[in-house]
Amino acid sequence: MSQKNSDSSVKTSPTVPVSLKEIKKVAEKKVTSTPESKIPSGPIDSKWAKHKMDSALINPANRRKFTAIVVGTGLAGGSAAATLSELGYQVKCFCYQDSPRRAHSIAAQGGINAAKNYQNDGDSIYRLFYDTIKGGDFRSREANVYRLAEVSTNIIDQCVAQGVPFAREYGGLLDNRSFGGAQVKRTFYARGQTGQQLLLGAYQALQKEINNGGVEMHSRSEMLDLVLVGGHAKGIIARDMVTGEISSHAADCVILATGGYGNVFFLSTNAKGCNVMSAYRAHKKGAYFSNPCYTQIHPTCIPVSGDYQSKLTLMSESLRNDGRIWVPKRPEDVGKLASEIAEADRDYYLERKYPSFGNLAPRDIASRSAKEACDAGLGIGNSGLGVYLDFADSINRFGKDTIASRYGNLFQMYSKITGEDPYSEPMRIYPAVHYTMGGLWVDYNLMSNVPGLHVLGEANFSDHGANRLGASALMQGLADGYFVISATLPNYLVNESPGTINTGMPEFREAEENVRTRISLLLSINGKRSVDSFHRELGLLVWDKCGMARNKNGLKEAIDKIPAIREEFWDNVCVPGESMNINQELEKAGRVADFMDFAELLCHDALHREESCGGHFREEYQFTKDDPEVSSGYTNEGEAKRRDDEYAYVAAWERNDRGKLNLKKEWLEFENVKLATRSYK
Amino acid sequence: MNLTLKVWRQKDKDSKGRIETYVVSDIPEEASFLEMLDIVNNQLIESGREPITFDHDCREGICGACSLTINGIPHGKGSGITTCQLHMRKFSDGETIYIEPFRAKPFPILKDLMVDRSSFDRVIESGGYVSIRTGSAVDANSMPIEKEDADTAFDAATCIGCGACVASCKNASAMLFVSAKVKHLNSLPQGAPEKTKRVLNMVNKMDEEGFGNCTNQFECEAVCPKSIKSEFISDLNRQYGTALVKEALK
Structure with a gap:
């Protein structure tokens, strides 16, 4: 799996001299109440070691007095719960699935990056760090990313020791492949099921700790609110999804590892249950939400086939190694069979626009180009929202057997879903929402601005900037869970007296009461429309106005329209059934209600960020023929234009009691990697 | 397409269930089986009735949540698929479809x-x-593993824990599930130190949970969405026997 783009081919743009803006930025930094990132001082390669040395320790005998709540059992949550229990903490772990083994990390296909340099091809911690910063379009924190690259090597050791069956060479050693955004082979993989194997490793570690008595597991339990005591996160309210019982859970700290918010678009590659509720509840209780507008749209998914569609299926990016992407050149050919369109009448648009990267252009660029082609009326398939991914040339060159050996399982998956044979006719693909880089704001300790509330994995914002590179999500989830939180959590706990919190406290009773009221309200509306119909309506609007490309007017329109959908929801939704039984509609209703509010935050963030970077493309901010970068041939017209002087910060949104949003800015410092415009020509 | 659905409805775990009939129309052929149920549920909700409850999540055949017995077959007709990967084009217009849960005493x-x-x-x-323990691992390449062993371990490790094997078995045996995990871990040097204890504990727990024994019908292999091989079961029996002897000689 590879895209050839990497830092070494990213040319550096002309340096901007220190300007008035620069001075203004420094001045602004002083006046804005920036959340404090707590990045340790010193050279980048010794920050983590120094921080661990400076961090507090809790002695083994005292650890058992502390209780941590972990919500979510994907790679981040599962690994954190297991590791904290091994260290001696008491852990209460929650997941909405019937078993922790089913969290959506399981669906990751491609692989996990690690700077092992087993291939002797010049990889290093620094190079992985560098690729990740550039891939993220210079919108992530250097110190966090460096730490991620540093612990990546420990993750592979840990997983292999657990028995994760990574691919091996005949000599018995681990195999690697290359992946998007890198020119070295640093991706470890387990066929197309890497996420599954890593998650089963974490799940088994978790089951081991359950057996050892360190983890109290609550499956089919959904967190419905966060409880603060004296401004600190000290517990949650959960609903038992089988009995319907609402219960309070007290602890000394709360760890959220609840994944991303891609399902705000309704259709995405996320599992149906993935939702933003825990993160959004925390946001409502004071936690900053950062960079929600950074959403990743994956270019190779199976297109939507009808309005009954419930989710989108990803086809691995590796297909772009041998498939050529095209649409008809002329609108009059749209609707014809692929075989009826002459070679000369096909537009291989990625090869045309990006001759050196061709079909392997990075995810954001490939996705946007597909949208442009379809917007121009050249899209294929019944909906007009699709492009061809054609293997005919590769089959001619290498033979059907070779292509089958490379992609057999993917071709089979495609024909199972579409009923079409990709060996004889081109695949139809279209971009789909896949991953969300934004999330709750956290400091270097992975603690949010709410003391005691820690956030791991996709649920936080910290490591991928505006765009995530392939095979980095698994790495981040496991880095946070196995290696970071265990070292940083004591920094918070050491100042807390364990066991002082109990569920009899008024804060718990009040939060429980609010949860019960909300449930009764949802059940009492008795309207005419299903929860899904609202979710679909919201998703279509957000996809249309805040999807692959955004502009000011569209975002304003969405911000105007969302409250009307929400109002109708609270007036006309139908949630049948009762609260004290399994009630899947009630579960969905609570999640969709939060998506309604969250969608507004997402659009506000996208509106305020007047630049294009990574997964956030604002149509107003693209290179034009008048820009020196275009006339000099450095980049193309229409490429994303960052505005570092104004926007090289993390947007941290605070919500006050009346629901008003207040923007806080954490300016990003680039001391090791020079800010540069990405070019893939 | 138009269909007659015979669906198992049961209010909760203590109530008695029954088959109910739903006549549905205009189901698109391209829809997945679960999307067909979504359409039915939407109609039930909008006509003021309770929708049909079923487990599902990833809807791409890997999480193992979906678990329907369709016309008597766990995950329905077709090999190597989960319920969510079954599409309506596999059914014909006017067909009657029986939809039941995965049935087994331990489920x-x-x-x-x-x-x-x-x-x-x-x-x-x-x-x-x-x-x-986290943090105590040695370098990953310090322990080369023969590719064949690694591949066997992988084949066994692909189990998604859906339980179709149990639902298809007249004895509600979980031998395929248990043997896959034992094979995965016991084939690897990392799993060797706990080999004996693992097989004894897992088999004993399996019995304790009420799963039956294997009588070599291999329905489990036929319905397994990940095509886990039944030969792992004979291997489990062998490993269990060896472990018992080892324990007895202690």
């Missing part, structure tokens, strides 16, 4: 088509892991 029905498979988690808890 009690919770509501309608949803069952409790936590017995599987408890079997894993009894020994389906390597006892390695």
Whole structure:
């Protein structure tokens, strides 16, 4: 799996001299109440070691007095719960699935990056760090990313020791492949099921700790609110999804590892249950939400086939190694069979626009180009929202057997879903929402601005900037869970007296009461429309106005329209059934209600960020023929234009009691990697 | 397409269930089986009735949540697929389809088509892991593993824990599930130190949870969405025998 783009081919743009803006930025930094990132001082390669040395320790005998709540059992949550229990903490772990083994990390296909340099091809911690910063379009924190690259090597050791069956060479050693955004082979993989194997490793570690008595597991339990005591996160309210019982859970700290918010678009590659509720509840209780507008749209998914569609299926990016992407050149050919369109009448648009990267252009660029082609009326398939991914040339060159050996399982998956044979006719693909880089704001300790509330994995914002590179999500989830939180959590706990919190406290009773009221309200509306119909309506609007490309007017329109959908929801939704039984509609209703509010935050963030970077493309901010970068041939017209002087910060949104949003800015410092415009020509 | 659905409805785990009939029309052929149920549920909700409860999540065949017995076959007709990967084009217009939960004593029905498979988690808890503490691992390449062994371990490790094997078995045996985990871990040097204990504990737990024994019908292999091989079961029997002898000689 590879895209050839990497830092070494990213040319550096002309340096901007220190300007008035620069001075203004420094001045602004002083006046804005920036959340404090707590990045340790010193050279980048010794920050983590120094921080661990400076961090507090809790002695083994005292650890058992502390209780941590972990919500979510994907790679981040599962690994954190297991590791904290091994260290001696008491852990209460929650997941909405019937078993922790089913969290959506399981669906990751491609692989996990690690700077092992087993291939002797010049990889290093620094190079992985560098690729990740550039891939993220210079919108992530250097110190966090460096730490991620540093612990990546420990993750592979840990997983292999657990028995994760990574691919091996005949000599018995681990195999690697290359992946998007890198020119070295640093991706470890387990066929197309890497996420599954890593998650089963974490799940088994978790089951081991359950057996050892360190983890109290609550499956089919959904967190419905966060409880603060004296401004600190000290517990949650959960609903038992089988009995319907609402219960309070007290602890000394709360760890959220609840994944991303891609399902705000309704259709995405996320599992149906993935939702933003825990993160959004925390946001409502004071936690900053950062960079929600950074959403990743994956270019190779199976297109939507009808309005009954419930989710989108990803086809691995590796297909772009041998498939050529095209649409008809002329609108009059749209609707014809692929075989009826002459070679000369096909537009291989990625090869045309990006001759050196061709079909392997990075995810954001490939996705946007597909949208442009379809917007121009050249899209294929019944909906007009699709492009061809054609293997005919590769089959001619290498033979059907070779292509089958490379992609057999993917071709089979495609024909199972579409009923079409990709060996004889081109695949139809279209971009789909896949991953969300934004999330709750956290400091270097992975603690949010709410003391005691820690956030791991996709649920936080910290490591991928505006765009995530392939095979980095698994790495981040496991880095946070196995290696970071265990070292940083004591920094918070050491100042807390364990066991002082109990569920009899008024804060718990009040939060429980609010949860019960909300449930009764949802059940009492008795309207005419299903929860899904609202979710679909919201998703279509957000996809249309805040999807692959955004502009000011569209975002304003969405911000105007969302409250009307929400109002109708609270007036006309139908949630049948009762609260004290399994009630899947009630579960969905609570999640969709939060998506309604969250969608507004997402659009506000996208509106305020007047630049294009990574997964956030604002149509107003693209290179034009008048820009020196275009006339000099450095980049193309229409490429994303960052505005570092104004926007090289993390947007941290605070919500006050009346629901008003207040923007806080954490300016990003680039001391090791020079800010540069990405070019893939 | 137009269909007649015969669906198992059961209010909760203590109530008695029954088959109910739904006549549905205009189902698109391209829809997946679960999307067909979504359409039916939407109609039920909008006409003021309770929708059909069923487990599902990833809808791409890997999480193992979906668990329907369709016309008597766990995950329905077709090999190597989960319920969510079954599409309506496999059915014909006017067909009557029976939809039931995964039935087995260790998988009690919770509501309608949803069952409790936590017995599987408890079997894993009894020994389906390597006892390695985070941070204590040696370098990953310090322990080369023969490719063949690594591939066998992988084949066994692809199990998604859906429970179709149990639902298809007249004895409600979980031997395919247990043997896959034992094969995965016991084939690897990392799993070797706990080999004996693992197989004894997992088999004992399996019995304790009420799963039956294998009588070599291999329905499990036929319905397994990940095509886990039944030969792992004979290997499990052999490993269990060896472990018993080892224990006896202690």
